[in-house]
Amino acid sequence: MKKIALLTSGGDAPGMNAAIRAIVKTCLHYSIVPVGVRNGFDGLINGDFIEMNYEDVNNIIHLGGTILGSARSDEFRTQQGRSKVVHHFKTAEIDGLIVIGGDGSFKGAHVLSQEMPLKIIGLPGTIDNDLYGTEVSIGYDTALNTVVQAVDKIRDTASSHKRIFFVEVMGRDAGFIALNSAIASGAESVLIPETVTDLDQLISQIKTQNKGKRSSIIIVAEGDDEGGAMDIMRKVKPFFEGYDLRTTILGHIQRGGSPTYADRAFATRAGIHAVEILRMGKTNLMVGIKSDEIIEVPLSDAITKKSIPDVQKERIMEVLLTGSSIN
Ligand code: F6P
Numbered sequence: 001m002k003k004i005a006l007l008t009s010g011g012d013a014p015g016m017n018a019a020i021r022a023i024v025k026t027c028l029h030y031s032i033v034p035v036g037v038r039n040g041f042d043g044l045i046n047g048d049f050i051e052m053n054y055e056d057v058n059n060i061i062h063l064g065g066t067i068l069g070s071a072r073s074d075e076f077r078t079q080q081g082r083s084k085v086v087h088h089f090k091t092a093e094i095d096g097l098i099v100i101g102g103d104g105s106f107k108g109a110h111v112l113s114q115e116m117p118l119k120i121i122g123l124p125g126t127i128d129n130d131l132y133g134t135e136v137s138i139g140y141d142t143a144l145n146t147v148v149q150a151v152d153k154i155r156d157t158a159s160s161h162k163r164i165f166f167v168e169v170m171g172r173d174a175g176f177i178a179l180n181s182a183i184a185s186g187a188e189s190v191l192i193p194e195t196v197t198d199l200d201q202l203i204s205q206i207k208t209q210n211k212g213k214r215s216s217i218i219i220v221a222e223g224d225d226e227g228g229a230m231d232i233m234r235k236v237k238p239f240f241e242g243y244d245l246r247t248t249i250l251g252h253i254q255r256g257g258s259p260t261y262a263d264r265a266f267a268t269r270a271g272i273h274a275v276e277i278l279r280m281g282k283t284n285l286m287v288g289i290k291s292d293e294i295i296e297v298p299l300s301d302a303i304t305k306k307s308i309p310d311v312q313k314e315r316i317m318e319v320l321l322t323g324s325s326i327n
Pocket of ligand 1: 010011102126127128170171172222255
């Protein structure tokens with residue numbers, strides 16, 4: 001293993017820079033040349049590579065986003081596009097690739113590994129936390145903390161004006177951010193794509209829960225089957241005469257910010273492990289974490305299997321939250 005390329009792909013996530021830093025430093029520790037690929041799969045197509053050194057990763061562990069940039073690439077989906085990548089990798093004599101991203105990014109890397117002699121390792125990098133086989137992905141903890149802090153602020157103003165707020169969070173078609181931020185922020189209800197949303201039940205439960213309270217907060221996963229927060233509020237508004245309803249869509253602030261300890265620590269450990277197993281000749285694996293142990297997950301599982309939130313988690317949904325019927 002003489003040269004390892006690394007790239008960040010898909011939605012950026014806080015902690016990606018900690019992973020980049022760990023990969024570069026571990027490569028240099030073993031006299032392997034780390035080659036950064038700029039702007040994700042676009043950079044692969046265009047051969048936008050940069051050999052990296054210690055100074056490239058100095059003082060970045062606390063930075064959100066990704067210093068390498070991230071971008072999706074339609075051209076990568078074509079055989080012709082990928083043949084450009086094969087040419088660039090052969091020219092640059094790259095024999096290993098670490099992809100920091102979500103399942104879509106892993107799919108692309110997996111295809112590449114079948115079209116050329118290239119060892120591939122994936123690091124789970126997405127705030128959605130929807131990757132199978134790992135308890136958390138890089139960025140998830142920071143995004144959760146961002147949402148909880150935002151909801152605390154919304155609670156302040158909701159209570160001042162006796163309002164009911166529908167707060168939309170990211171997660172694409174997964175409900176991890178919604179479910180766990182609802183638990184930690186004391187939301188009255190949470191709507192997630194993995195459970196069937198019963199609007200009649202939600203309406204009656206909001207009214208019941210709101211009695212004697214100055215505010216109610218319903219967290220809505222953007223992928224919910226009944227739509228986002230604006231849709232939900234529009235659908236239930238006719239049943240809330242005399243109530244003051246508002247919506248907040250948190251959006252891309254969930255993707256930024258300085259990574260928490262948890263994201264920095266996992267990203268660092270995973271980055272080191274990725275280089276170590278490439279050196280051993282391993283390939284087509286995703287580095288994950290379970291019970292604080294770094295583990296290896298077949299990339300094919302991370303690509304094909306789905307991770308869903310545990311809605312029965314210590315019966316929290318029944319005791320603390322309402323608004324979703326448990327399947
Ligand atoms: O996958 C991460 C994510 O933030 C999703 O939660 C969200 O739906 C999507 O990316 C937004 O994508 P973009 O940044 O391209 O708008």
